Amino acid sequence: xxxxxxxxxxxxxxxxxLLAAVLLILFNSQKNIIFFYTPxxxxxxxxxxxxxxxxxxxVKEDSLKKITINSYEFEITDNNNAIFVYYNGILPxxxxxxxxxxxxxxxxxxxxxxxxxxxxxxxxxxxxxSIKEDLEKNNQWKKNYK
Amino acid sequence: MLGFLINPNKFNKLTDIILKPLFYLTAVIFLIxxxxxxxxxxxxxxxxxxxxxxxxxxxxxxxxLTYSIMTIYSIFALAFRIPFGFIINSAVAPIGAVFxxxxxxxxxxxxxxxxxxxxxxxxxxxxVAILFIVYLIIIFINYSFEKIEVKEKIIAxxxxxxxxxxxxxxxxxxxxxxxxxxxxxSKLSSPSIDPSMLKPLIAMTLAFTFIGLIIAILRIKTEIIxxxxxx
Numbered sequence: 001x002x003x004x005x006x007x008x009x010x011x012x013x014x015x016x017x018l019l020a021a022v023l024l025i026l027f028n029s030q031k032n033i034i035f036f037y038t039p040x041x042x043x044x045x046x047x048x049x050x051x052x053x054x055x056x057x058x059v060k061e062d063s064l065k066k067i068t069i070n071s072y073e074f075e076i077t078d079n080n081n082a083i084f085v086y087y088n089g090i091l092p093x094x095x096x097x098x099x100x101x102x103x104x105x106x107x108x109x110x111x112x113x114x115x116x117x118x119x120x121x122x123x124x125x126x127x128x129x130s131i132k133e134d135l136e137k138n139n140q141w142k143k144n145y146k
Numbered sequence: 147m148l149g150f151l152i153n154p155n156k157f158n159k160l161t162d163i164i165l166k167p168l169f170y171l172t173a174v175i176f177l178i179x180x181x182x183x184x185x186x187x188x189x190x191x192x193x194x195x196x197x198x199x200x201x202x203x204x205x206x207x208x209x210x211l212t213y214s215i216m217t218i219y220s221i222f223a224l225a226f227r228i229p230f231g232f233i234i235n236s237a238v239a240p241i242g243a244v245f246x247x248x249x250x251x252x253x254x255x256x257x258x259x260x261x262x263x264x265x266x267x268x269x270x271x272x273x274v275a276i277l278f279i280v281y282l283i284i285i286f287i288n289y290s291f292e293k294i295e296v297k298e299k300i301i302a303x304x305x306x307x308x309x310x311x312x313x314x315x316x317x318x319x320x321x322x323x324x325x326x327x328x329x330x331x332s333k334l335s336s337p338s339i340d341p342s343m344l345k346p347l348i349a350m351t352l353a354f355t356f357i358g359l360i361i362a363i364l365r366i367k368t369e370i371i372x373x374x375x376x377x
Binding site for chain 1: 187188189190191192193196199221222224225226227259260261262263266267268269306307309310313314321322323324325327328329330338339340342343
């Protein structure tokens with residue numbers, strides 16, 4: 001092997017080893033890197049009451065209730081388990097039933113969270129509004145875009 | 147044939163010929179992109195805010211593309227002693243930094259109305275912020291040394307180490323739960339963006355790429371002149 005290919009080899013091996021090291025660190029600190037827990041993950045973790053937590057999932061259909069002008073109750077679900085959330089404040093524009101959402105809050109009692117911040121999550125699908133109207137007109141609109 | 151990729155003189159000769167046509171081509175594509183954006187439909191969920199995508203996605207793409215090119219050039223410059231790679235690093239790092247900043251700012255302006263927050267420390271946003279800092283450090287190293295031979299090697303090594311961030315940025319949305327959406331365009335599946343929105347996105351991505359290319363050519367030419375003077 002000529003000197004230059006030895007150098008190339010050395011650089012690539014160093015790169016791969018460094019990448020492996022960084023990825024090992026990142027995957028082992030998974031719990032700190034993920035932005036939110038899903039309801040199922042939260043239930044498995046058995047968190048303590050009073051702990052700060054962030055959970056994400058879909059807002060369960062028919063679960064959003066408006067209590068007063070700016071306080072709401074709803075459930076966050078990952079289609080297996082659901083967590084009950086109540087919130088005082090203004091909801092983001094995209095927030096609606098069936099839509100993804102992330103909730104910042106404190107665990108009040110098991111399976112119940114008092115939210116301090118709510119973020120709406122949008123998925124990777126983009127579609128003109130006119131197409132949705134057409135689909136709704138023909139009763140073809142199904143929420144299978146998630 | 148591909149000598150212009152590593153030879154400054156051939157690079158100068160070729161770019162002298164193509165710079166002007168490239169400029170007009172870019173202007174035309176940019177104009178087409180803007181017209182397509184004007185006639186692009188509103189999104190079914192996001193309304194007209196979706197148009198931020200036509201700036202956000204191209205600048206993100208260019209931020210990563212610029213760094214990828216710097217990485218490849220750095221590896222070959224270090225291994226095969228090709229000085230042109232070092233010239234590329236010094237010349238294009240600020241371009242990548244600017245596009246990363248545009249990506250971060252447009253993303254922040256998009257996040258406020260859609261997510262309900264300017265900024266969160268999720269994996270995607272954090273890794274792109276780190277990319278911006280890496281670009282800044284490269285620029286700072288570039289202005290911090292008297293001896294060019296020392297400086298360019300340190301930059302190249304730093305670029306290669308920093309490129310570990312690239313796969314992390316790309317796959318952060320798949321590996322971890324993030325507030326940022328997963329990729330809409332991937333090789334394995336058909337794009338989940340409607341064609342009427344994909345067309346302006348592609349046009350703008352091309353336009354941004356060509357704008358970046360023109361600035362890169364001008365900056366590389368300047369860098370070649372500067373180095374000839376200093377020798």
